Amino acid sequence: MNDNAAMKTFDDIEVRRAGIALGYLALLDAQPGRPLALFAPRRVGKTYFLDNDLAPAAKAAGMLPVYADLWLHKSAPLAALNHALEEALDDLLVPSGNLAKMAKTQVKKIGLLGASVDLGDEPHRRALPESSTLRLDALVTRLARQHKGRVLLMLDEVQTLGDVPDGVSMIAALRSVLHKRRADVCAVFTGSSQEGLARLMNTAGAPMYQFAQIIDFPMLGDEFLRPLAAHFGKVHAGKKLDMAGLRDAFKKIGFKPALMRDLVKAMSAEGVTDVQRGIENYVRSDHQLAIWHALLNSVNAFDRGVLVAVAKGQPPLSQATLKTLEMVPGVKPTISKVRSSLEKLKRSGLLSKTAEGTTIDDPLFAEFLQRRGTTLTPYRILS
Numbered sequence: 001m002n003d004n005a006a007m008k009t010f011d012d013i014e015v016r017r018a019g020i021a022l023g024y025l026a027l028l029d030a031q032p033g034r035p036l037a038l039f040a041p042r043r044v045g046k047t048y049f050l051d052n053d054l055a056p057a058a059k060a061a062g063m064l065p066v067y068a069d070l071w072l073h074k075s076a077p078l079a080a081l082n083h084a085l086e087e088a089l090d091d092l093l094v095p096s097g098n099l100a101k102m103a104k105t106q107v108k109k110i111g112l113l114g115a116s117v118d119l120g121d122e123p124h125r126r127a128l129p130e131s132s133t134l135r136l137d138a139l140v141t142r143l144a145r146q147h148k149g150r151v152l153l154m155l156d157e158v159q160t161l162g163d164v165p166d167g168v169s170m171i172a173a174l175r176s177v178l179h180k181r182r183a184d185v186c187a188v189f190t191g192s193s194q195e196g197l198a199r200l201m202n203t204a205g206a207p208m209y210q211f212a213q214i215i216d217f218p219m220l221g222d223e224f225l226r227p228l229a230a231h232f233g234k235v236h237a238g239k240k241l242d243m244a245g246l247r248d249a250f251k252k253i254g255f256k257p258a259l260m261r262d263l264v265k266a267m268s269a270e271g272v273t274d275v276q277r278g279i280e281n282y283v284r285s286d287h288q289l290a291i292w293h294a295l296l297n298s299v300n301a302f303d304r305g306v307l308v309a310v311a312k313g314q315p316p317l318s319q320a321t322l323k324t325l326e327m328v329p330g331v332k333p334t335i336s337k338v339r340s341s342l343e344k345l346k347r348s349g350l351l352s353k354t355a356e357g358t359t360i361d362d363p364l365f366a367e368f369l370q371r372r373g374t375t376l377t378p379y380r381i382l383s
């Protein structure tokens, strides 16, 4: 399917996961009112799946998929969701054709001494409620009615709800709307922070507890590696990538398809077929080193020290780490400083929390940090 003749570059390799999408839709059907929460590390293809597989499958089943990235409006995630719903409603209400749509959206909100009037809505419709929760309820109902079918809410980066002050009440609101309107709406959540998602779902007493069904989102496998190898073979007549080597490498880099594709592209540029060597070259390339140095220079010396300690496998809150951090000039290392640094680094995506504890999110970056040894400073500033 992917290694067809029309494929021109490594970038065109795409894996469709229709079977997984159908499986999820069946699960949603089987338990009305209960959302699915997809667990998976960063960069493994969650958003891509929502966009390219789940949304089309939902459409084909007569549903109306609505996507909202809650991270985009970290301070007001529920407003972000409502905004996505309003846009979907607009799309349904406005007559087709760009001109008509423009004319209609232009008159949609006219500020009248501070109050806004919804001229764009159908005349018989009342204005939407101000409160986000009521608004969510009203929007979901209107959308489903207008569409004459169920709405599928796809809430990406849902762990954001765990990080905002009134997150718990937002989850409660979401939960009650999903339950009350279960005939009209169903939902799939994804989150890249396993820790955040787990905290959100499993804190006893929190409204999400036992509410969503938590699912391990499956990593890509041979169905992605095979077309990569096939394309490599097409570009380099007589050379062949070994599947076992590719599998090891894919596992090593945490099943991140974009990273894997970059790696194979680099190997292709150099004509290298030994995947292990490919990784070594990649990790040492000027291009990659420049990216990692820039990444390191984007955090302060103390955070860099914490990163190196984590990369070396030291328990971050241990005496050994504090000892290492004494080498950072100008800061007296304390457990609480390490803790807030870890928090910050997790938020920025450099660290992630796994079953094994805190780790560097990008395994190749971890290798780079290990290789740098114990010298924490001074850093070469690339400018």
Ligand SMILES: Nc1ncnc2c1ncn2[C@@H]1O[C@H](COP(=O)(O)OP(=O)(O)OP(=O)(O)O)[C@@H](O)[C@H]1O
Residues within 6 Å of the ligand: 013, 014, 015, 016, 040, 041, 042, 043, 044, 045, 046, 047, 048, 049, 191, 192, 220, 256, 257, 258
């Ligand atoms: N099924 C797929 N086929 C081909 N490439 C894919 C596929 N899924 C993901 N990718 C590649 O991996 C990249 C990262 O995927 P995506 O952004 O969906 O990950 P994510 O899990 O949502 O990451 P994050 O946690 O950072 O939001 C995509 O931009 C795409 O290049």
Ligand SMILES: [Mg+2]
Residues within 6 Å of the ligand: 046, 047, 048, 156
């Ligand atoms: Mg994503």
